[in-house]
Amino acid sequence: MAILEEPWRDTRASDDTPAGQAQRPGQGAGGLGLGSLELLALLVLAALLGRAWIAGLFSTPRMQTLLTVFISICVQAMPFLILGTVLSAAISAFVPARVFTKVLPRSDVLAVPVAGVAGAILPGCECGSVPVAGALVRRGVPTAAALAFLLSSPAINPVVLVSTAVAFPSQPKMVLARAAASLLTATVMGWLWLRLGRPEWFKPQRRPVGEEGGWTTFWASCRHDVSHAGGFLIVGALCAATLSVTVPPRFLQSVASDPALSVVALAVLAVVLSICSEADAFVAASLSQFSLTARLAFLTVGPMIDLKLFAMQAGQFGPRFAVRFAPATFVIAIGCAVAVGAVLL
Amino acid sequence: VKRDAQAVILLLVGGTLIKISLTGTYLRYVKHGLQPLLLISGGVLVLVAAVTLWQSVRAGSRATGAPHGRHAAHHDHDHDHDTPRTGEHEPAGAVDLDDDGHGHAHAQPRIAWLLLAPTLALLMFAPPPIGAFQADRSGTALSAQAPSDYAPLPEGDPVRLSILDYASRAVFDHGQSIGARQVVMSGFIMAGPNGAPYLARMVLTCCAADARPIKIGLMGDVPGGLAPDTWLEVVGTYTDRQDKDPVNGEAIPYLQVTSSKTITAPANQYES
Numbered sequence: 001m002a003i004l005e006e007p008w009r010d011t012r013a014s015d016d017t018p019a020g021q022a023q024r025p026g027q028g029a030g031g032l033g034l035g036s037l038e039l040l041a042l043l044v045l046a047a048l049l050g051r052a053w054i055a056g057l058f059s060t061p062r063m064q065t066l067l068t069v070f071i072s073i074c075v076q077a078m079p080f081l082i083l084g085t086v087l088s089a090a091i092s093a094f095v096p097a098r099v100f101t102k103v104l105p106r107s108d109v110l111a112v113p114v115a116g117v118a119g120a121i122l123p124g125c126e127c128g129s130v131p132v133a134g135a136l137v138r139r140g141v142p143t144a145a146a147l148a149f150l151l152s153s154p155a156i157n158p159v160v161l162v163s164t165a166v167a168f169p170s171q172p173k174m175v176l177a178r179a180a181a182s183l184l185t186a187t188v189m190g191w192l193w194l195r196l197g198r199p200e201w202f203k204p205q206r207r208p209v210g211e212e213g214g215w216t217t218f219w220a221s222c223r224h225d226v227s228h229a230g231g232f233l234i235v236g237a238l239c240a241a242t243l244s245v246t247v248p249p250r251f252l253q254s255v256a257s258d259p260a261l262s263v264v265a266l267a268v269l270a271v272v273l274s275i276c277s278e279a280d281a282f283v284a285a286s287l288s289q290f291s292l293t294a295r296l297a298f299l300t301v302g303p304m305i306d307l308k309l310f311a312m313q314a315g316q317f318g319p320r321f322a323v324r325f326a327p328a329t330f331v332i333a334i335g336c337a338v339a340v341g342a343v344l345l
Numbered sequence: 346v347k348r349d350a351q352a353v354i355l356l357l358v359g360g361t362l363i364k365i366s367l368t369g370t371y372l373r374y375v376k377h378g379l380q381p382l383l384l385i386s387g388g389v390l391v392l393v394a395a396v397t398l399w400q401s402v403r404a405g406s407r408a409t410g411a412p413h414g415r416h417a418a419h420h421d422h423d424h425d426h427d428t429p430r431t432g433e434h435e436p437a438g439a440v441d442l443d444d445d446g447h448g449h450a451h452a453q454p455r456i457a458w459l460l461l462a463p464t465l466a467l468l469m470f471a472p473p474p475i476g477a478f479q480a481d482r483s484g485t486a487l488s489a490q491a492p493s494d495y496a497p498l499p500e501g502d503p504v505r506l507s508i509l510d511y512a513s514r515a516v517f518d519h520g521q522s523i524g525a526r527q528v529v530m531s532g533f534i535m536a537g538p539n540g541a542p543y544l545a546r547m548v549l550t551c552c553a554a555d556a557r558p559i560k561i562g563l564m565g566d567v568p569g570g571l572a573p574d575t576w577l578e579v580v581g582t583y584t585d586r587q588d589k590d591p592v593n594g595e596a597i598p599y600l601q602v603t604s605s606k607t608i609t610a611p612a613n614q615y616e617s
Contacts, residue, residue, distance in 0.1 A: 036350030040461075047465045055470060061478035061574075068472045069554050072374040074463040076552035078362060079382035082389050163550070219396045224454065226390065227351050230358075231456030234463060244554065249482040249592050279551035286486035286557045289593045315456065 062245050070241035073308065076276055077127040077233055082226060084128025088135035089221035093214060097140040108142050112190030115145035116183050119153030126154035126277055126303050127233060130312045131225045137204050143197065148190035151329065154277040154303035155182035164299070167281035171292065173344055174281075174299075181300040181340040185333045192328065203318035232315035236308025240274035243307070247272060256289040266294045267334050270302035271310075277303035293341030300337040305329045352397035354460050359390025361464045370467070372613045373474040375552045474614040475556045477535040477573035480545045484593025486557035487512050495522040503527035503580050507616050508546040509559045515598030520583040530561075530600070531578040531608060534571045537562060538591065542571055544579060544600070549615040556615065562588050562599040571607070579605040 047054070058067050104111040122129060133150035137143060154160065156179050168174040205228065247269075255265040266287065275283055280302045284295040305326050314322035365371040366383040375383070466472070487509075495518045498504050506514075506528045514522050530544065535558075537543040542563055547556040563579065564586065571577065579602050586599040 036347040037353065040350050040353060043458075043461060044465070047469060051469050058470060058472065061476075064472045065475060065478045067466060067470065068374065068475055071463050071467055071472065072553035075362070075365070075371065075374045075383070075467075076379065076554070078358075079379065079386040082386045086389065219393060219400070222389075222393045223348075223351060223355065223397055226355060226393065227457030227460065228454040231454060231459040234459040235456075238462070240554070245479075245482075253592060273554065275555045276551045279555040282486075282548075282550040283555050283557065286484060287593065288595060289484070315454075 066241050066245045069244055070237055073237035073240060073274060073276075074234060077237070077308070078230075080276075081127040081131075081229055081233060084122075084131045085222055085225040085229065087122070087128070088131040088225060089218050091132070091135040091139060092221045093218035095139065100136070100139055100141045104141065104145060108144055108194055109191065111142055111145040112148045112194070113183075113187045115141070116148040116152040116186040116190065117156075119149045119151075119186065120156050120158065122153045122157055126306075126309055127229070127312070129153040130309070130316050131229050134204055134225075134316045143202055144190040144193040147193055147325075148186040150186075151189055151304045152183055152186035155179075155186075155300070160277050160281075160303070163278050164281040167285040171345075174292070174296070177296050177340050177344040178281075178299050180344065181296060181333075181337045182303070184340065185300060185304060185329070185336040188332050188336065189325075189329055192332070201318070201321045201324060203321065205316055205318070228315055229312055232311040233308055236274060236306070236311035239307040239311070240272060243272045252287075253289060256294075259291060259293075262290050262294040263297045263334060263338060266290055266298040267301045267330065267337075270298045271306045271330065273302075274306040274308040275302060292345045293338060296341045296345065297334050297337040301330060301333045304333050348397060349401050351457055352394040352401075354457055355390045355397075356394035358460050358464050359387040359394060361467055362387030362390065365467060365471075369612055370471050372615070373471065373553070376549050376615070376617055377613060379551075474610075475547050475553045476533050476614075477545070479556060480533075480535045480547065480558035480560065481573075482592070483558055485512075485560045485590045485595050485597055486548055487516060487559060487595055487597075498522060498526055498528075503529040505529050508532050508544065508561055509548060509616050511600070512559050512561055512598050515561075515583060516587070516596045520585065523583040525582060527580055527582060527603070528600070529578065529580045531576060531611070532561075533573070533610070533614070534575045534577055535560070535573050538588065542567060543597070544577060546616050547614065549617050553615075559616070560590065560597045562586070562597055563602050563605075564599050565602040566604065567602050568605060576608050576610045577605055578608045 058064055105114055119129070122132060129150050132153075133146045136146040136149060141149075161175050161179060164178050165172060165175045252265060252269065255261045266284075270280070273280075273283070280299060284298045287295060287298070290298075310322055310326050313325065317325075362383050365374075366380050366387065371380060371383055495514050498506070504526055508530050511523070511528060511530055514520060532544040532546040534542045535545050537560075543560045544563055545558045545560045547553075547558055549556050563581075564584065565581065567579075568577075579600060581600040581602040581604075584599045584601040588597040588599070589595070590597050
């Protein structure tokens with residue numbers, strides 16, 4: 001036992017993190033899973049020893065940009081992920097299920113648009129909405145309604161709508177179009193789930209967390225959700241960063257002039273870039289070679305489905321769900337954006 | 346991942362968030378305004394980790410017999426141990442089951458290990474801000490910010506402007522609010538067409554993933570042979586010459602440079 005602990009202590013000593021508190025687990029060794037901790041220590045040690053070699057890998061501008069974008073997405077998402085996690089933990093621990101049955105209409109068909117509109121109350125971007133939607137399902141909210149909430153909340157909350165207004169100062173209609181297209185997509189997806197969804201696709205992660213409520217549930221839920229959703233977030237962030245430094249910029253320019261192709265191209269770009277929904281309006285505004293409808297598709301698709309969201313949804317609701325839900329969301333969002341664009345823009 | 350290892354991972358992540366917020370490293374990745382949120386997030390993670398470890402210690406000392414033994418934790422009937430086997434329902438098979446032979450299983454997401462990837466990358470390398478490489482691949486973002494009227498320039502000769510401010514006044518105000526004043530700006534060098542250098546600055550809304558370049562062309566007394574990402578401070582006057590950005594076709598205004606010098610990159614390399 002003492003031998004097993006040595007590498008851990010050594011690595012901690014040579015690591016320059018400010019988290020000196022990490023020494024604490026060593027003292028409370030009673031409950032330690034030494035297998036995992038040992039692995040952790042070895043990993044940190046390997047990273048330190050291999051530092052020069054790894055640094056060599058990341059010496060080109062492309063690789064450095066990749067690493068910067070990767071870290072940026074992770075760092076930017078963390079506060080919102082944690083907000084979502086704490087909120088979801090609080091729902092799991094302290095909000096009784098009957099609250100939701102009272103608030104939502106009894107009919108599932110009506111509950112979907114109501115939940116979609118309710119998405120406006122959760123500030124922040126999409127990373128937070130995934131764990132919250134998970135908590136809603138655990139609290140007995142109908143799946144279709146929780147999905148409508150999941151899709152609408154990152155797109156129609158006030159923070160996002162205000163940033164859209166700022167990004168498009170000369171096209172105030174863009175704000176309305178974005179809210180309409182997003183709400184429409186969320187509602188259609190909810191109804192689609194009511195009609196076509198099968199319970200065996202939807203496997204919300206079963207958590208090693210008691211559901212009887214109270215502080216124990218709260219802390220266990222926080223710990224689990226941050227680790228779980230955070231891990232999947234990192235998979236998505238890595239994919240997004242890799243693609244964002246490899247997609248050739250000329251490709252975008254060549255499709256901008258074709259009205260149909262440009263819509264699809266920007267929708268794909270939204271999936272690839274995985275930009276936070278609070279920021280995507282500014283990126284859309286700078287893609288000025290594209291039509292407004294194409295940019296609306298970018299703004300509608302991005303908060304609902306992108307690489308990091310796909311990874312997080314697969315983690316939260318199961319891969320069998322994600323591989324069906326994501327493409328459906330993608331197609332419906334494009335359809336709604338084009339329809340709303342035709343009417344409003 | 347066992348519960349305590351998970352707590353240590355969260356402690357590392359939280360500690361790293363606090364560290365980069367306090368040292369200013371965070372400015373390479375996200376906008377300035379996120380600092381308090383990062384500090385709070387780091388604090389929450391440290392708190393969650395601390396509560397978890399404290400629960401473990403308490404559970405360990407409560408257990409009968411061997412307080413330091415490996416089996417101590419397995420006797421505590423904490424919620425973490427009451428879960429039925431989750432393997433068949435867990436998406437992506439993302440759990441470690443660690444049965445101790447007493448019918449209890451630790452089930453924590455294995456994917457939590459990945460949280461170490463950005464954490465270690467930050468602690469060991471802390472890669473530089475987005476620069477010329479990405480600026481070269483994106484169109485100038487000038488079209489995004491077009492306030493309709495321009496306040497008179499602030500005091501100063503030369504007057505210090507952001508590249509965004511100069512470019513907006515040059516393109517949308519046709520330089521009228523600049524007049525014949527001398528302006529001073531700083532940015533990084535990127536290759537323009539025909540080898541002539543552009544001076545650029547990335548504009549950030551949330552994080553470096555949404556960074557967009559603002560580019561201006563340099564003419565007149567411009568030093569040659571500057572490598573991309575070299576930081577340069579230029580003094581000059583307005584000129585009506587413009588380029589079209591090859592990526593998105595937007596206007597790139599020029600500056601008639603009278604003097605310039607290389608500088609060290611500022612702490613916050615982004616404009617917002």
